[in-house]
Amino acid sequence: MVDIATRVHNHKWKIDPIVRSLIDTDFYKLLMCQSVFRKRRDTTVTFSLINRSNAIRLADLVDEGELREQLDHIRSLSLSRGESTWMRGNMFYGKRSMFTSEFMDWFETLRLPPYHLEKRDGQYELTFEGKWPEVMLWEIPALAVLMELRSRSVLHHLKKFELQVLYARAMTKLWEKVEHLRPIEGLRIADFGTRRRHSFLWQDWCVQAMSERLGNRFVGTSNCLIAKNRDLEAIGTNAHELPMVYAALAEDDAGLARAPYEVLSDWHEEHDGNLRIILPDTYGTRGFLDNAPDWLAGWTGIRIDSGAPEEGAETAIKWWTSRGEDPRQKMVIFSDGLDVERIIALHQRFSGRVRCSFGWGTLLTNDFRGLTPDDALAPFSLVCKAVAANGRPTVKLSDNPRKAMGPDQEIARYRRVFGVGAQEEFDVVV
Amino acid sequence: MVDIATRVHNHKWKIDPIVRSLIDTDFYKLLMCQSVFRKRRDTTVTFSLINRSNAIRLADLVDEGELREQLDHIRSLSLSRGESTWMRGNMFYGKRSMFTSEFMDWFETLRLPPYHLEKRDGQYELTFEGKWPEVMLWEIPALAVLMELRSRSVLHHLKKFELQVLYARAMTKLWEKVEHLRPIEGLRIADFGTRRRHSFLWQDWCVQAMSERLGNRFVGTSNCLIAKNRDLEAIGTNAHELPMVYAALAEDDAGLARAPYEVLSDWHEEHDGNLRIILPDTYGTRGFLDNAPDWLAGWTGIRIDSGAPEEGAETAIKWWTSRGEDPRQKMVIFSDGLDVERIIALHQRFSGRVRCSFGWGTLLTNDFRGLTPDDALAPFSLVCKAVAANGRPTVKLSDNPRKAMGPDQEIARYRRVFGVGAQEEFDVVV
Numbered sequence: 001m002v003d004i005a006t007r008v009h010n011h012k013w014k015i016d017p018i019v020r021s022l023i024d025t026d027f028y029k030l031l032m033c034q035s036v037f038r039k040r041r042d043t044t045v046t047f048s049l050i051n052r053s054n055a056i057r058l059a060d061l062v063d064e065g066e067l068r069e070q071l072d073h074i075r076s077l078s079l080s081r082g083e084s085t086w087m088r089g090n091m092f093y094g095k096r097s098m099f100t101s102e103f104m105d106w107f108e109t110l111r112l113p114p115y116h117l118e119k120r121d122g123q124y125e126l127t128f129e130g131k132w133p134e135v136m137l138w139e140i141p142a143l144a145v146l147m148e149l150r151s152r153s154v155l156h157h158l159k160k161f162e163l164q165v166l167y168a169r170a171m172t173k174l175w176e177k178v179e180h181l182r183p184i185e186g187l188r189i190a191d192f193g194t195r196r197r198h199s200f201l202w203q204d205w206c207v208q209a210m211s212e213r214l215g216n217r218f219v220g221t222s223n224c225l226i227a228k229n230r231d232l233e234a235i236g237t238n239a240h241e242l243p244m245v246y247a248a249l250a251e252d253d254a255g256l257a258r259a260p261y262e263v264l265s266d267w268h269e270e271h272d273g274n275l276r277i278i279l280p281d282t283y284g285t286r287g288f289l290d291n292a293p294d295w296l297a298g299w300t301g302i303r304i305d306s307g308a309p310e311e312g313a314e315t316a317i318k319w320w321t322s323r324g325e326d327p328r329q330k331m332v333i334f335s336d337g338l339d340v341e342r343i344i345a346l347h348q349r350f351s352g353r354v355r356c357s358f359g360w361g362t363l364l365t366n367d368f369r370g371l372t373p374d375d376a377l378a379p380f381s382l383v384c385k386a387v388a389a390n391g392r393p394t395v396k397l398s399d400n401p402r403k404a405m406g407p408d409q410e411i412a413r414y415r416r417v418f419g420v421g422a423q424e425e426f427d428v429v430v
Numbered sequence: 431m432v433d434i435a436t437r438v439h440n441h442k443w444k445i446d447p448i449v450r451s452l453i454d455t456d457f458y459k460l461l462m463c464q465s466v467f468r469k470r471r472d473t474t475v476t477f478s479l480i481n482r483s484n485a486i487r488l489a490d491l492v493d494e495g496e497l498r499e500q501l502d503h504i505r506s507l508s509l510s511r512g513e514s515t516w517m518r519g520n521m522f523y524g525k526r527s528m529f530t531s532e533f534m535d536w537f538e539t540l541r542l543p544p545y546h547l548e549k550r551d552g553q554y555e556l557t558f559e560g561k562w563p564e565v566m567l568w569e570i571p572a573l574a575v576l577m578e579l580r581s582r583s584v585l586h587h588l589k590k591f592e593l594q595v596l597y598a599r600a601m602t603k604l605w606e607k608v609e610h611l612r613p614i615e616g617l618r619i620a621d622f623g624t625r626r627r628h629s630f631l632w633q634d635w636c637v638q639a640m641s642e643r644l645g646n647r648f649v650g651t652s653n654c655l656i657a658k659n660r661d662l663e664a665i666g667t668n669a670h671e672l673p674m675v676y677a678a679l680a681e682d683d684a685g686l687a688r689a690p691y692e693v694l695s696d697w698h699e700e701h702d703g704n705l706r707i708i709l710p711d712t713y714g715t716r717g718f719l720d721n722a723p724d725w726l727a728g729w730t731g732i733r734i735d736s737g738a739p740e741e742g743a744e745t746a747i748k749w750w751t752s753r754g755e756d757p758r759q760k761m762v763i764f765s766d767g768l769d770v771e772r773i774i775a776l777h778q779r780f781s782g783r784v785r786c787s788f789g790w791g792t793l794l795t796n797d798f799r800g801l802t803p804d805d806a807l808a809p810f811s812l813v814c815k816a817v818a819a820n821g822r823p824t825v826k827l828s829d830n831p832r833k834a835m836g837p838d839q840e841i842a843r844y845r846r847v848f849g850v851g852a853q854e855e856f857d858v859v860v
Binding site for chain 1 (some may be wrong): 590591595597598599602604639642
């Protein structure tokens with residue numbers, strides 16, 4: 001029996017929206033948004049799309065009209081009653097009322113601010129400017145829309161059976177990855193793949209597959225909508241945008257040097273337990289840890305998001321030891337460019353020495369490599385970053401100079417202030 | 431949206447029937463049935479299930495109650511109006527009115543006769559006895575039911591995602607086979623996989639995949655229901671049961687020696703063109719061809735269903751040449767134990783020398799090898815054969831002694847009458 005009502009309902013769609021909910025975003029965005037709303041709500045920021053993979057000419061692949069339709073649709077979204085109830089009443093990281101009434105009252109009325117879109121040299125220049133707590137919420141849906149429109153443009157040419165086989169292959173591929181992870185004792189792994197997912201439905205499938213096969217080794221998803229719909233833990237803490245914006249707002253070099261710690265000091269006021277996770281690499285991990293105040297060594301863990309992950313984790317272990325902390329009680333969350341082999345290798349090396357955890361992103365939710373001719377669905381490195389705050393440029397150094405961003409002069413200044421010396425370069429695949 | 435009507439409708443099923451139509455059977459069964467109905471309708475025959483793979487203990491795997499329900503359901507089926515219209519009006523092998531009004535009038539009122547079922551030594555003894563045109567129609571649905579109940583018994587233990595991944599893998603596997611076949615110039619291949627299919631839905635998918643990807647290199651399916659629903663050619667000619675029953679009815683050795691030719695003489699009256707396909711191996715291909723009347727050399731082709739297929743085809747080519755026929759005008763249909771490598775090798779060797787054609791069976795519609803633990807879904811060799819006619823045992827020799835059947839004494843007599851010497855043995859996988 002054909003479900004005629006569904007078919008007719010589908011006919012009514014002007015478009016097939018990619019992002020259908022304001023909470024189809026990463027949990028840490030909401031946590032950070034609340035922080036920013038409390039402490040820095042009047043900061044004006046600019047977020048901008050950056051395609052690190054120049055060979056992917058997005059503006060040739062994705063129709064501008066369709067992109068505008070999708071972005072306009074996101075601007076029409078507001079928090080639904082059920083979503084609000086979930087945010088207000090659900091237990092996150094073991095705690096109820098994670099989001100305050102003041103924040104929720106504001107969030108319930110929020111619509112995302114305008115965007116600015118231009119084509120240049122086969123790429124889209126997509127920027128968002130406005131109040132930080134509003135603009136920051138564009139990052140994840142903007143990326144998800146571009147990633148999925150790119151998928152659709154490739155899939156558009158496939159016939160029904162080719163599509164069915166493509167997804168059959170992708171499912172098989174993912175399932176084999178999960179099967180490799182399943183025997184690992186004490187594994188803790190989460191989905192961090194919203195921003196660069198192949199599509200919403202595919203991310204949803206990947207999360208269900210992980211959940212079904214890994215049981216409690218799968219600790220949750222960063223995607224709030226999927227966490228809500230599938231009764232899973234919403235996972236995430238904080239990201240580079242906090243130190244980047246705090247740093248850009250610093251009045252002088254001394255303020256700049258303090259900025260990354262101010263971020264965590266603010267966070268310290270708000271959060272405890274497993275939400276106290278240091279992201280140390282914005283301006284170089286080593287210098288950050290060397291100069292860190294002692295209270296930071298008491299935090300629960302660290303997230304390794306650039307550079308050689310083994311080195312990052314060893315650095316953290318040495319640092320904790322030097323501060324009199326027991327690394328075995330600390331959590332190390334790996335979240336950079338993970339795939340199964342790396343997860344297994346890192347787990348083997350660090351399990352028992354620290355509490356290992358993995359945030360698996362692009363190669364969980366968008367590994368269609370080898371499944372289409374010319375590898376037209378291979379993932380690529382698209383980001384959407386805060387590039388300015390109150391008119392000043394932001395800078396990111398990271399532990400991999402290829403991930404650095406900002407004006408050259410400012411990069412040089414930051415390297416000096418944070419004492420960053422020569423850095424090893426790593427390929428940025430995703 | 432959930433299709434509630436479908437869900438509620440499904441709740442009403444007492445069982446989930448495997449065979450839902452009398453034409454969910456092989457086309458050649460209907461052709462042969464009409465022949466038998468015309469010439470030998472009063473012959474009493476016994477068909478019996480034979481599991482050549484003793485290691486598969488079917489009676490342990492398949493519940494007797496469920497098997498009875500499925501068989502009883504088949505007995506409740508009668509030809510629908512649309513099915514009758516299709517059989518009466520559709521063009522088969524380029525010809526309209528393939529089925530006569532007399533035959534159709536009879537077929538429209540037909541219900542399948544009773545079955546007899548017993549368990550012995552972990553196997554089912556399933557026999558059908560009665561008038562030949564009725565009993566013969568049990569063969570295909572009985573096999574399909576047993577194959578699918580066995581699949582279901584294995585699948586019963588899998589969770590939703592394991593099922594999804596199983597079928598994803600099976601689809602991937604089949605698609606890769608089809609991709610290997612696609613570049614072969616002049617390929618002609620049909621689905622012959624009804625009897626040992628994994629399930630009806632899976633056969634239907636396989637046929638659609640072949641049709642979509644191979645275009646006109648896919649010439650059709652033996653399954654009438656799928657041919658009707660998918661607007662494909664129904665493919666098939668005749669099978670061993672005709673010479674086996676004719677031979678069993680022979681009064682003496684001279685009659686026995688004539689029997690296989692009488693079958694084809696009757697067929698010659700009824701059919702022409704691509705339906706004139708010799709199946710020479712029932713009592714040994716070599717002797718059959720050596721002693722064949724000249725008019726048989728004028729037939730369109732030959733089907734190779736046992737023994738070494740290369741040898742069978744070379745024998746046929748030599749025979750045609752010796753009878754003054756041009757082998758390049760003749761069709762050779764390979765239908766025994768085919769998989770991609772063999773199809774490609776046979777095509778390479780014989781394409782251009784004859785008109786090559788392939789009837790791909792079990793390893794098209796039931797290749798789940800390697801996809802479940804313990805290979806619990808691997809195909810096996812189940813047949814349902816005419817074992818007696820008017821109280822006399824039937825005999826099959828074939829070009830592979832492992833496929834021989836019948837009482838030892840009778841096998842010896844047939845070997846003598848048909849001059850069958852030493853034969854090479856081949857594994858019977860499917």
